[in-house]
Amino acid sequence: MKSGSCMCGAISFRVSCDLRQPDACHCLQCRKFSGHYFVSTDVPRSALQIHGAEHITWFQSSERVRRGFCSICGCSMFFDPPAKDWIGIAMGAIDGASGTSTELHVFVVEKGDYYGITDGLPQYDRLPLPPTMPAPAPA
Structure with a gap:
């Protein structure tokens, strides 16, 4: 089981499944949301328990997310794409070692000009992932 929190600790969470390999999104919205590119892992909603949810502010950044x-x-x-059965969690919010490594980069055509992507991982102009996520193995 993995856990995490925000910086002040008002919001904490537990994930009751193995974490999927994260992806790094370089789209303009993710860059503005995170201050750089956004690295996250997707987990089934049923595997995520959030404490302090009243301190979450939700911003509707698009019609679907x-x-x-x-x-x-x-x-x-x-x-959070509410119509999907999963939610993305920021890797930086996870406490301790995640046991994962970044798998790929998406929306690289929108990346900032101030950095390069030099890790040799696959790079995509869009999302190559299927519309629904397979159920991960229990932790």
Whole structure:
């Protein structure tokens, strides 16, 4: 089981499944949301338990997606497409070692000009992932 929190601790969470390999999104919205590019892992909603949810401020960033951040310390924490059965969790909010490594980069055509992507991982102009996520193995 993995756990995490925002910087001030008002929001904490537990994930009751193995974490999927995260992706790094370089789209303009993710860059503005995180201050750089956004690295997150997707977990089934049923595997995520959030404490302090009253401190999450949700911003509807597009017709299909909202983003959650702490209303107290401002930490970027969640990428939430409500119509899907999963939610994205910011890797930086996870406490301790995640046991994962970044798998790929998406929306690289929108990346900032101030950095390069030099890690040799696959790079995509869009999302190459299927519309629904397979159920991860229990932790």
